[in-house]
Amino acid sequence: MREIEEIGNVEELYEVLDMVGDGGQGDLFLGRDRRSGERVALKLQKARNLGPESVFRSAAKNLLVEGSRMMRLTGIQAIPEIIATGTHRGRRCLVMEFVEGxxxxxxxxxxxxxxxxxxxxxxxxxxxxxxxxxxxxxxxxxxxxxxxxxxxxxxxxxxxxxxxxxxxxxxxxxxxxxxxxxxxxxxxxxxxxxxxxxxxxxxxxxxxxxxxxxxxxxxxxxxxxxxxxxxxxxxxxxxxxxxxxxxxxxxxxxxxxxxxxxxxxxxxxxxxxxxxxxxxxxxxxxxxxxxxxxxxxxxx
CATH class of the missing domain: 1.10.510.10 (Transferase(Phosphotransferase) domain 1)
Structure with a gap:
């Protein structure tokens, strides 16, 4: 199983557009690949609130674990492809295939x-x-x-x-x-x-x-x-x-x-x-x- 590509600052390669989902494990945004113009989905860990730094770090780790789980499912057509991981304004982010529907x-x-x-x-x-x-x-x-x-x-x-x-x-x-x-x-x-x-x-x-x-x-x-x-x-x-x-x-x-x-x-x-x-x-x-x-x- 290949490792997820780490791209650093997500905004260098992807434009972050509208928020389209608000889940318990993260916020989902529509994005656009600055090179190809294709749409992508961006899952960001929740913004840090007044809680301890350790909770925020744990959420970042959990998002990366989710990415590794998705990598395990690579090749299953019905599961969105994981493209890369990075950071957006201090929040860990997964870059994924955008699913129309x-x-x-x-x-x-x-x-x-x-x-x-x-x-x-x-x-x-x-x-x-x-x-x-x-x-x-x-x-x-x-x-x-x-x-x-x-x-x-x-x-x-x-x-x-x-x-x-x-x-x-x-x-x-x-x-x-x-x-x-x-x-x-x-x-x-x-x-x-x-x-x-x-x-x-x-x-x-x-x-x-x-x-x-x-x-x-x-x-x-x-x-x-x-x-x-x-x-x-x-x-x-x-x-x-x-x-x-x-x-x-x-x-x-x-x-x-x-x-x-x-x-x-x-x-x-x-x-x-x-x-x-x-x-x-x-x-x-x-x-x-x-x-x-x-x-x-x-x-x-």
Missing amino acids: RQLHDVLLAKRPVRHPRTVASVIGQLCEILREVHDRDLVHCDLKPDNVIVQPDGRLRLIDMGYAIMENEPTDYERGTLGWASPEQSDACPSGLTRRADIFGLGCILLEMTVMRLPYGGLEERAEQGCPVLPADRLAQIPPEFAALALWMVRWEAEERPADVREVFDLLRPHLPRLGSGRPSKPLRPDPTEYYRTHPPRL
Whole structure:
């Protein structure tokens, strides 16, 4: 695995333009390559606040770790390429491939609830294909949510933000992920290490959010507690029958009770995927994720 190129002052090579995202692990800016004119994405560590210098230095180190994780995923088409690292006004910065498209969150917001089987299967199926490649390189993403998925104009999905990613089975000493989508084992330190089943939980959360507009175990309202109902009875009844058993299997509280691998999930989605050469749904999402399977054979 090659090392990330260190370019020093980012502004010497890249023009920093508008801020386009504000995440817990850093701020995302649109940038422009001064040599080629091409757009890039720039992820900067958060600006220093009134906290100690040690916290700011730790955040810089974490951003570089994220860059190294992305380097491990080089060659996976659905993961943005990491180009270089540098510094912008005292803040560490990652220079990455710019991904054209819309966040899955915004795409779904216009059409929720999304219950058309081919559309649901196309979204979750594409994410299974991406995660299979990530997991095959022994990484767990740890932050699957619609904000971290980009739908390109051609319907192809891209997975972004490796800020919480970790090597599979690597022990953790603090919580990782986002409330509502994080699996129970991500909510605290996990001495035994996180596995790919944590990502399968997040994938199940996306499926439920699409179809019944509710996250499991209290969702965003409160931290999940064991024994809490997965969903209120009325929302359970609204899960499309094609996906009900699968969705509930993916979000089981105990990790070992979930599917062991995204291939198991994909096999249950396969009957609902659009056929190659078929027409688009009557009310497609825009961009339309079914276009991917209508023009490409499945890769799992």
